[in-house]
Amino acid sequence: MFQEQTLYRYLYETLVRKIKSGEFHQIRKLPSQKQLCKQYNVGITTVRRVMQLLQKEGYIQCESGQPAAVVYTASEMEYAAALIARKEEINDAFQGLGLLLPQLYREAVKYVRESDKATMRRAIDEIQEDMPTHLLYRQSNLFLTTLIQVFNNPLLMDLELDSENFLHVPYLPFAHHTDPFYRTPSHMKSWLSSVFDCIQNNQEELLYTKIASTYQHSSCRVIAYLEALEKQLDFVPAESEKSIRWFHIKDRSELYAHLAMRILRRIRKKEFSEQKYIPSIPRIMKEYGVMKETASRCIALLNSLGITRTLNKKGTIVLPDAPQMQSGRNNLNDPIIKQRILYCLDALQLLAVSLHCGIPFDMAEVKVFSRDLQDVLQNASFDKKYALIIQLSMDFIIQSVPTHSLKNIFLQLNDLLVWGYYLEPVDEAFYSDSKETQEAVQRLLNELEKETVENISAALQCVFLQIYRDIYHVILRLPYNFTPMPLLL
Numbered sequence: 001m002f003q004e005q006t007l008y009r010y011l012y013e014t015l016v017r018k019i020k021s022g023e024f025h026q027i028r029k030l031p032s033q034k035q036l037c038k039q040y041n042v043g044i045t046t047v048r049r050v051m052q053l054l055q056k057e058g059y060i061q062c063e064s065g066q067p068a069a070v071v072y073t074a075s076e077m078e079y080a081a082a083l084i085a086r087k088e089e090i091n092d093a094f095q096g097l098g099l100l101l102p103q104l105y106r107e108a109v110k111y112v113r114e115s116d117k118a119t120m121r122r123a124i125d126e127i128q129e130d131m132p133t134h135l136l137y138r139q140s141n142l143f144l145t146t147l148i149q150v151f152n153n154p155l156l157m158d159l160e161l162d163s164e165n166f167l168h169v170p171y172l173p174f175a176h177h178t179d180p181f182y183r184t185p186s187h188m189k190s191w192l193s194s195v196f197d198c199i200q201n202n203q204e205e206l207l208y209t210k211i212a213s214t215y216q217h218s219s220c221r222v223i224a225y226l227e228a229l230e231k232q233l234d235f236v237p238a239e240s241e242k243s244i245r246w247f248h249i250k251d252r253s254e255l256y257a258h259l260a261m262r263i264l265r266r267i268r269k270k271e272f273s274e275q276k277y278i279p280s281i282p283r284i285m286k287e288y289g290v291m292k293e294t295a296s297r298c299i300a301l302l303n304s305l306g307i308t309r310t311l312n313k314k315g316t317i318v319l320p321d322a323p324q325m326q327s328g329r330n331n332l333n334d335p336i337i338k339q340r341i342l343y344c345l346d347a348l349q350l351l352a353v354s355l356h357c358g359i360p361f362d363m364a365e366v367k368v369f370s371r372d373l374q375d376v377l378q379n380a381s382f383d384k385k386y387a388l389i390i391q392l393s394m395d396f397i398i399q400s401v402p403t404h405s406l407k408n409i410f411l412q413l414n415d416l417l418v419w420g421y422y423l424e425p426v427d428e429a430f431y432s433d434s435k436e437t438q439e440a441v442q443r444l445l446n447e448l449e450k451e452t453v454e455n456i457s458a459a460l461q462c463v464f465l466q467i468y469r470d471i472y473h474v475i476l477r478l479p480y481n482f483t484p485m486p487l488l489l
Contacts, residue, residue: 007042011050014040014165019059021086022079023170024070030060032067041161079172080233087226089405090169091219096406097163098215103357104148104156106208109199111150111488119146120196127189133181136188137168143192147199151353152485155346155416159409162246169222177228180221246409256297258415259288263298264307267318268391277315278308305421332422333480340419341475345484347416348468355461361400361453369396370448377441386467387424389441390417393460423474430477437466 015030024030031039033047051068054060060068074082123143127136141164148156171179183191191214198207263278272278279287284295299316302308310316331337369392376388394414401407444459475482 007046008049011036011040011042011046012053015050015054016059017082018170019054019070019072020074020079021082021170022074022172023168025079025170025172028070030068030070040165041157076172077233080229083169083172084226084230087223087230090167090226091223092403093163093166093405094215094219094222096401096403096409097167098212098219099357099359099403100354100406100409101160101163102208102212102215103354105144105211106204107353108147108150109202109204109207112147112199113150116146116150117196117199120192120199124189124192124196127185127192129185131185133179133183136183136185137181140188140192143195151349151488153346153349155350155413159246159350167218167222169225171225172229177225177232180218180225246405246412255290256294256301257418258411259284259290259294259298260301260305261415261418262288263302264418264421265391265395267307268388272318277317278302280315301418305418306425307421332478337422338480338482341422342482342484343416344419345468345471345475347413348420348464348471351413352461352465352468355397355464356457359397359400359457360402361396361456363451365396365399366448366451366456369393370445373441373445373448384424386470387421389463390420390467393463397460420471423471426474426478430474431470434470437463437470440466 018024030036033044033051036042036047037044051060051062054068055062059070059072061071062068120143123139123146127139131139145157145160148160169180171181191210195207195210198204198210263284266272267278281292281295281299284290284298285292288295290298299308299310303310303316307319308316309319332341372392373389376385376392380388394410394417398407398410398414401410440459440462444456444463447455447459469487472484472487475484
């Protein structure tokens with residue numbers, strides 16, 4: 001039910017944003033309910049509920065058997081204001097995704113099947129000379145979605161869908177400026193064909209260059225259009241916060257889990273080593289600005305992970321690392337816990353394919369990270385090493401990410417990694433020889449000492465790749481019938 005509410009809210013907010021920014025200003029119709037289900041990966045019940053609310057609030061008019069008619073009207077200034085207010089967010093998202101997505105497509109080339117190639121070939125062949133712009137981009141999205149699907153990772157599919165919906169900027173003809181997304185059918189067909197040739201010939205680097213260049217040029221065109229619109233209408237938008245949030249189409253990154261991860265990082269940094277208790281529920285509410293229910297669920301999660309224990313009428317203490325505290329924490333056969341562990345695995349896979357995306361690392365942060373990583377390797381017990389290596393690496397990455405949109409992606413992935421703590425009590429015997437992981441971490445340390453940014457990115461990706469493989473094989477060995485997606489990496 002909670003997930004349904006999340007999908008409902010997501011679809012409603014997305015359609016309202018599109019309506020208010022003028023996306024349906026000319027055609028005055030929404031896609032059909034069937035098309036909305038497919039486009040946003042939601043059920044028909046969710047779509048119908050959203051349609052009812054949009055009609056009640058005066059955005060659309062519904063007639064049986066017909067696509068909903070958009071009845072919302074606004075002045076030129078209002079449509080433009082809605083677009084211009086998003087200018088900085090859109091620019092930030094283009095810059096962030098322009099680093100990340102080309103890297104994901106580059107990695108995907110390694111795993112493309114002949115059936116995938118056939119689908120991509122059809123997407124190209126179906127382009128017609130008189131095809132309007134929005135249908136051209138539908139073919140392009142089909143092509144690129146097929147490429148990214150090779151990872152069988154729902155997080156990746158959510159990210160791509162979110163990026164398509166967020167980055168699209170509707171063209172308002174009164175701007176007297178060229179549509180930033182306009183492409184002739186022949187140009188689109190030629191570009192997709194050139195990308196397809198890269199895939200056919202396993203030219204990963206050339207494909208990366210083509211897609212990265214496209215994101216850069218698209219960003220320049222879109223921002224130039226928005227700036228022209230702003231200048232023409234003599235409109236200066238109020239400064240707005242960058243609030244882009246990804247992966248929200250599925251309820252994976254819940255607020256209480258995000259909060260638990262923040263407190264867990266404080267615990268791992270020994271912030272409470274000289275204190276008997278972690279912050280109480282009222283204190284958590286005050287410090288983090290959350291409701292009582294969220295604070296309570298955060299504490300309950302930390303307790304269930306065996307990290308803390310709440311004592312009646314006293315408070316919540318951090319548990320020691322004694323073996324007796326490690327046993328029998330959770331029922332790993334619980335369907336909810338199993339699903340959460342798979343969320344963690346999805347996040348690890350996404351990190352394993354994305355980290356070599358050109359993050360600029362600060363050398364001062366490099367030195368701190370190197371020192372802390374060496375300390376973990378020398379002093380941490382086996383069952384803590386994985387968690388601490390991941391935590392230090394994620395803190396280092398998040399600190400270094402250059403755009404808000406990209407930082408938000410890694411923050412949300414980091415939140416999902418909290419579910420991996422369910423595996424801490426798992427006996428060491430379930431782990432394979434960790435020699436390759438140890439070698440990957442040592443390689444990372446060597447590159448950190450050399451302070452070569454490009455090599456640090458590659459080494460970080462290798463570490464997460466090995467940890468992903470290790471965790472994947474661990475959950476397969478557990479006697480709980482886990483069903484992860486096939487291992488590709």
